[in-house]
Amino acid sequence: MQKQIPNILSVLRIIFSFILLFLKPFGGLFYAVYIFCGLSDMLDGYIARKTKSVSRFGSVLDSIGDMVFCAVMLYIFIPVITAYTFIIIWVIGIAVLRIISIATGYFKYRKITFLHTYLNKLTGFIIFCVPLLYKVIDINILFIIPCSIASISAIEELIIIVKLKEPDRDIKGFFS
Template sequence: MKYAANILTLFRVVLSFLLVPLRDHCAVFTVIYLLCGLTDILDGVIARKTGTQSTLGARLDSAADLVLFAVILTLGVLWAGNRLTILLPPIIVVIVLRLLNLVISGVRHKKLLFIHTVANKATGVILFIAALAFMFTHSSVIVWVVCAVAALSSIEEGLVLLTDNHPDLNRKSIFIRNRQ
């Protein structure tokens, strides 16, 4: 049980990679996609309930989220087709902001940090739901909304990285300091 949460997180990575080749098999894709979301929820719940939360687990979760995001981005590119040029600017802004945060954390804190703010978690939920919605509707508005939320959460994460000397990976918000 000690490694259950981390095993579940690694399972999400494997499931994420299966999404690309299964993108044209709607029912199977949807089930696997929903399993990715379920494992994302359960790994944290299991870690907290069993008292097995760890820095490694938090980093694995962030890496698994990053893999799923890359897969969603890849699928979005494949599904967008000719509309991709219209959708590129907001996507590029978010990617640049996220990369800037990695540079800030690397330079300022000497390690790559992903802060689990409420805004970042909300962005993940919105992105998760939006990817399915986009698959069925191909609406560009969905992409713009997700990118706006993601940009705001990226800016908040950047501010945490710039202003906090020892950032807590589970800090709720730039406006709230976790109690130590």
């Protein structure tokens, strides 16, 4: 049972991400569920490594959980950022790069390949902080940092997928 905890956390993150859609955005319960989702993302991989239960399935499940969580948060944030067209265009550009990476990895390796690079992890953490800070930092400034890092990590991921002969989901970065 202990070895299933990481996968259970990933599944719970997916379920709780969808629950966020039914909560009042940026209210107390919303933030409690949001923080649970973020903590489950940080803990699943850590627990998997500590219990020696790292698996390809768990890695893919974690990546699916990340994608669902990000998609739900984008859906929640779109009404907040609609006045800022450049941010929406930037986010769409990042999403297109990510889709190109997924498609490239799929056609090259015949499997969906999500990379767990340091830049992707940093991007996830910074994006996680956005809803926690959006009421205290101007939204123009708040989105510049995560969009910049997300752009760099998306480009890095695409370059890695193009350059690698075999997929390495746990590669740390382009120069590692």
